[in-house]
Amino acid sequence: MRVLPVVKHGDPVLTNGVEQISEVTDEIRSLIDDMIYTMRNGDTPAVGLAAPQIGRAIxxxxxxxxxxxxxxxxVHDGAxxxxxxxxxxxxxATVVEEGCLSCPGITADVQRPATVIVKGLDRDGRPVKLEAEGALARIFQHEVDHLHGKFFFDHLNPIKRQLLKSRIRRT
Ligand SMILES: [Zn+2]
Structure with missing residues (x-):
């Protein structure tokens, strides 16, 4: 497993949306393992990661x-x-401060639903339906937003959003 480079705000892969995964191949499983490793061992550890953040539109x-x-x-390997x-x-509805590996240097209070149900497939391709509240519900929503080309600051009013975007560190 290896730490993958994290794509930063401004790269089109973060705003163009993604393709659904039609088959869970060994390559996808290996990518999942690298994403978990990256989330835990990158320069800035994180609590969630979406594929566009490592440059994959899936x-x-x-x-x-x-x-x-x-x-x-x-759950695979604890993630x-x-x-x-x-x-x-x-x-x-809850309001909690969020940040993002792809937007270094900024954080903002974001309002989101407190409890969510997420449907999808697990690492073995089996259908799952997860109910989450609190911190995990928030992580799911933040990461699913990335798949739709959205950032956490897109939930703010236009003035706050513009101000924050101007503060994203470029290095
Ligand atoms: Zn993020």
Whole structure:
């Protein structure tokens, strides 16, 4: 396993959207393992990563479940892996500060549903349906946004968004 370079804001792969994964091949499984490794061992450790962030326009996310989550489906090597994830239900609202490996140097308070249901496939290609609340619900939403070409600051009003984008570190 290896640390993959993380793509930064401004690269079109982060805004162009993704293709669904039609078959979970060995190459995809190996990519998943590298994404988990990158999330944990990169210069800045993270709690989630979406495939566009490592330059691949495919529908795949990995997330580090907070320790209070036990008995989750779709776990591989301690991380949640969802292929072709789709948020099918969201309820409630919380505001929490977020940042992103692809947008170094900025953070913002973002309002999102507190509880979500995510459907997709696990690393073995089996259908899964995950209900998440709290931190994990937020990670899922942040990472699924990346698959749709959205950043966390796209949830802010235009003035705040512009201000934040101007502060993203370019190095
Ligand atoms: Zn992000």
């Amino acid at each position: 529908a795949l996310i990995v997330a580090e479940p907070p320790p209070e989550y036990k008995g989750l489906e779709a 949640v892996v969802v292929i072709n994830p789709e948020i099918v239900y969201g309820v409630g």
